[in-house]
Amino acid sequence: MPKDNTINLSDIKRMLHEQGYITDNSVAMSVFLSLKLNKPLLVEGPAGVGKTEIAKVMANAMQTDLIRLQCYEGLDATHALYEWNYQRQLLHLKMVEHNDQPVEEKEKTIFSDSFLMKRPLLQAITHHKKPVLLIDEIDRSDEEFESFLLEVLSDWQITVPEIGTIKATHIPQVILTGNRTRELSEALRRRCLYLYIDYPDFEKEWMIVKNKVPGIDAKLAEQITGFMQQLRILKLEKTPGVAETLDWAMALSALHIDHLDKSIIEQTLGVVLKDWRDTRQVQISLSELMEKTGVRSKVG
Amino acid sequence: MITRLTSLSQNIVQFCRFLRQKGFTVTVEEEATALQALQFIDYSNNKIFFLALQATFCRSKTQLDEFKNLFNEYWKELNKAVDAKLKNEQTKKPPQIAKPQLKSLSAWLHGNRNKETEETASYSLNENISQKDFSAVPEDEVEELMQIVKSIAKRLAAKTNRRYEYSHKIDLPDLRKTLRKNLRRGGELLDIIHRRPKRNRVKLVLLCDVSRSMELYSAFFIQFMYAFQQVFKRMETFVFSTSLKRITSLLKQKNFDEAMNLLSMENSGWSGGTRIGEALNVFVNEYGKKMLDSKTIVIILSDGWDTGHIDLIKSSMESIHTRSKKLIWLNPLAGFEDYKPHVSGMKAAMPFIDVFAPVHNAESLKKLGKWL
Numbered sequence: 001m002p003k004d005n006t007i008n009l010s011d012i013k014r015m016l017h018e019q020g021y022i023t024d025n026s027v028a029m030s031v032f033l034s035l036k037l038n039k040p041l042l043v044e045g046p047a048g049v050g051k052t053e054i055a056k057v058m059a060n061a062m063q064t065d066l067i068r069l070q071c072y073e074g075l076d077a078t079h080a081l082y083e084w085n086y087q088r089q090l091l092h093l094k095m096v097e098h099n100d101q102p103v104e105e106k107e108k109t110i111f112s113d114s115f116l117m118k119r120p121l122l123q124a125i126t127h128h129k130k131p132v133l134l135i136d137e138i139d140r141s142d143e144e145f146e147s148f149l150l151e152v153l154s155d156w157q158i159t160v161p162e163i164g165t166i167k168a169t170h171i172p173q174v175i176l177t178g179n180r181t182r183e184l185s186e187a188l189r190r191r192c193l194y195l196y197i198d199y200p201d202f203e204k205e206w207m208i209v210k211n212k213v214p215g216i217d218a219k220l221a222e223q224i225t226g227f228m229q230q231l232r233i234l235k236l237e238k239t240p241g242v243a244e245t246l247d248w249a250m251a252l253s254a255l256h257i258d259h260l261d262k263s264i265i266e267q268t269l270g271v272v273l274k275d276w277r278d279t280r281q282v283q284i285s286l287s288e289l290m291e292k293t294g295v296r297s298k299v300g
Numbered sequence: 301m302i303t304r305l306t307s308l309s310q311n312i313v314q315f316c317r318f319l320r321q322k323g324f325t326v327t328v329e330e331e332a333t334a335l336q337a338l339q340f341i342d343y344s345n346n347k348i349f350f351l352a353l354q355a356t357f358c359r360s361k362t363q364l365d366e367f368k369n370l371f372n373e374y375w376k377e378l379n380k381a382v383d384a385k386l387k388n389e390q391t392k393k394p395p396q397i398a399k400p401q402l403k404s405l406s407a408w409l410h411g412n413r414n415k416e417t418e419e420t421a422s423y424s425l426n427e428n429i430s431q432k433d434f435s436a437v438p439e440d441e442v443e444e445l446m447q448i449v450k451s452i453a454k455r456l457a458a459k460t461n462r463r464y465e466y467s468h469k470i471d472l473p474d475l476r477k478t479l480r481k482n483l484r485r486g487g488e489l490l491d492i493i494h495r496r497p498k499r500n501r502v503k504l505v506l507l508c509d510v511s512r513s514m515e516l517y518s519a520f521f522i523q524f525m526y527a528f529q530q531v532f533k534r535m536e537t538f539v540f541s542t543s544l545k546r547i548t549s550l551l552k553q554k555n556f557d558e559a560m561n562l563l564s565m566e567n568s569g570w571s572g573g574t575r576i577g578e579a580l581n582v583f584v585n586e587y588g589k590k591m592l593d594s595k596t597i598v599i600i601l602s603d604g605w606d607t608g609h610i611d612l613i614k615s616s617m618e619s620i621h622t623r624s625k626k627l628i629w630l631n632p633l634a635g636f637e638d639y640k641p642h643v644s645g646m647k648a649a650m651p652f653i654d655v656f657a658p659v660h661n662a663e664s665l666k667k668l669g670k671w672l
Contacts, residue, residue: 004421009348011340029341029351036340037333074469087490094488180361184641190327198360235562237549 006242007035015061021053022200022208030195031058040153040174042138042189045197048241051177056199057132058173063246065127066172068134069120071141077148081158083117084277113164122158125168132173139178200242202229209244213249217258224295227260228272231282234289237275244272260293262286308343309335311378312353318374319357320365326357329485373392393491409431433624448665467496503595504528509544509602512576513540517632517660524665526559528550536591540579546587574605574647584616585608592623599628601659604646613648630668634658 002261012032016023031054034041059066103150108126118126124133138146150157156168176192178184191289200208210216228245229278248271257264265286273279282289306543312334316326343349347459350371358364464474474495482489506528508521525537529551538547553559577659584592592598598620607611629649634657650656657668 025347026354028353029348030355033337033340037336039333054354077468089486090490186325186359189324190330192359193355194359194364195355196364281656 002031010120012061016057017076019057019060020049020211021057022211024264025099026196027054027197029036030193034193035173037193040172040176040192041195042176042178042184042192043195043197044178044180045237046199046241047179048243049198049199049244051179052134052136053076055132055175055177058175062130062132062173063110064129065131066134067120067124067127067131068136070136071138071145073140073142073147075141077145078280079119080121081119082122082160083119084111084162084196085115085117089115113163116160116163118300122151124172125156125170125247126157127170127172130170132175135174135176137178138176139180139182139184140189146185146188150185150191153191163233175235197234199239201265202226205229205242211247212246213253215251216249220252221249223293224252227265227289229258230292231272234281234285236273236278236281238273238278240272245272252263260290262290265290284289312326312338315353315374316640318355319370322370324357324363325359330356337671343636354669358361391667414583417601421655444533445662445665448662449524449531452665452668463498464495465498467494469496470494471496498664501534501595502597503591503593504532505587505591505596505624506535506537507598507599507600507602508537509541509564509574509576509600510539513574513602513603513605514632520661522560522563524601524659536587538583538587540574540576540583542573542575542578544579544582544586573607574602574645575608576604576606576649577608577610577614577616580616581612584619588619588623592620594625597626597628598624599630601630601633604634604643605648606643606645608645610644610648613645614652615650617652621654626654627652628654628655628657630657632658632660 004274009028009032011024013028016221018033030041031038035058041054043054045051055068056066070258092110092115093106096109112258123132137150139150141149142261153174153234156171157165158218176188202225205228205283206221209221210218211226213221224245228240228248248268251262251271252264266283269282273282304532313331316331316334333354337352337356339348341348341352343352350368353371354364354367357369464472464534471494474493477493477495478491480491481491483494484658506525508525510518510521514521525539525547529535529537529548535548537551539547541543547563550562551559553562586669631646639658658664659668
């Protein structure tokens with residue numbers, strides 16, 4: 001890969017493509033600018049459209065490591081930054097109990113690097129080379145954590161009282177994802193570049209299927225994609241994403257099926273739909289759906 | 301940093317101003333970012349130019365949706381201006397379309413209720429499945445309502461349990477469990493176990509009457525249901541007229557307008573007749589076992605006008621009452637001074653109700669908080 005300062009837009013496009021990430025220009029542009037301007041990239045969109053995948057592809061393309069921080073309700077600074085390995089400290093003290101080391105010395109040892117458990121954020125800023133830091137589902141974390149994150153994202157340093165301030169060796173490439181469970185603060189948004197990824201259209205999804213499931217029958221790929229596109233129009237509890245499309249394509253391809261029909265769809269619907277109400281709704285309107293997709297029913 | 305003052309950078313600055321006029325928050329920092337971004341791209345390509353600006357200026361989905369039009373509008377205007385060597389002022393669009401308010405609700409809020417209450421006293425036998433347009437339900441009041449509901453929610457869940465439960469966070473140390481766990485390591489306290497007072501988790505079930513006799517209050521009730529569902533995670537919402545319908549997932553939409561759209565798309569028998577007994581019976585049979593327990597508070601919103609079997613009301617009310625923690629009946633009509641539960645449906649239900657209160661607008665909801 002070319003060096004950071006010579007990389008251009010078409011390189012990014014090519015790299016994304018090489019990594020098997022089918023996308024449009026707006027994604028490439030956002031990734032490119034976020035690399036160039038050294039700004040975090042905030043990616044929003046429905047579940048299963050490949051938000052997290054962007055980070056993976058980026059890490060791959062930059063030939064660096066991906067450090068992931070999965071957010072959840074109740075996530076606090078200790079889980080994101082560092083923790084002292086209390087048990088190890090205690091055992092260590094126990095071991096050196098009877099030797100004549102002065103107390104200060106002992107204290108210094110137990111508050112040293114080897115007793116520090118680095119959590120993702122600290123890991124990211126002390127990494128030996130510029131990593132990709134993925135902060136996944138940021139909207140699930142509490143607001144307090146979000147403002148704490150703001151501080152880290154702007155200063156790139158973390159203070160551990162016992163050791164001192166740790167400055168970033170390399171500023172990581174940050175990607176934040178969210179699917180609008182909670183509105184993110186304006187301050188956080190302003191610090192990032194914004195990218196919204198929607199469900200792909202037919203052409204794009206078809207390409208993705210063909211790309212990710214190499215051995216698939218062309219006709220089958222077309223039918224699967226068409227069917228999924230129709231499914232998303234229905235008001236379902238959990239609209240299936242691209243991840244589901246791929247799962248389904250892989251499953252059907254493994255079964256050596258070369259076209260869809262009613263019974264196959266009925267039997268394998270569980271791969272795509274994860275909610276029984278959805279399953280029921282789709283079963284009821286299956287014939288209609290198949291007609292729209294252009295899948296011929298064997299019956300009749 | 302771009303320092304030279306090209307016409308392009310001037311244009312970008314002007315475009316930022318234009319965006320601000322249209323409600324975007326574009327800070328100086330973002331302007332700088334955009335200008336910086338331009339040095340990395342081939343901005344003679346219109347499409348790439350557009351994408352770069354879009355990536356730097358947009359901060360949310362709504363902005364993304366608007367941006368394309370604004371971009372086109374601005375640069376078209378600009379080209380025209382350059383061509384004609386004339387600058388015509390940007391015409392401002394009228395800001396917002398005034399939101400139509402639901403007449404009945406505002407009339408109610410202003411106290412003109414006499415005539416309309418007479419109308420509410422009639423009810424229909426047939427299920428009248430009509431598509432209601434909820435677009436007129438004002439959203440701005442929802443915020444306020446949610447605040448009230450939050451305080452009610454706190455009150456409902458307030459009392460902490462006397463027992464303790466295991467806590468992941470660093471909290472009160474649990475001495476007994478800590479000692480016990482560390483005994484196997486010779487009593488060295490390696491792992492410290494924490495505990496916290498156990499919280500009482502209340503579950504809620506909301507059953508809302510949406511028959512014609514309740515039509516007058518429907519706007520308020522939609523807000524009410526929406527606010528409750530947003531605040532309470534452990535809650536199920538149903539609407540009923542002649543049949544019962546579960547609308548929990550519809551109300552879980554983040555966006556109030558979206559929820560309204562979905563609600564109006566559903567043919568849930570809004571403004572039909574009422575058969576409270578049947579609806580409650582369906583609830584007890586289908587969902588009762590799963591949803592009702594000693595931690596569940598059931599709230600019924602209805603005026604008690606009923607065209608079904610009275611016995612059925614009695615039996616289903618009884619079984620809800622015995623299976624749940626509390627049964628609250630909110631009646632919009634009970635707000636009148638001379639109101640007495642004469643209606644036969646109401647009469648039958650009365651013995652099984654723990655709290656009976658009037659609720660018809662935000663004000664009365666505040667009072668409800670005090671009653672509980």
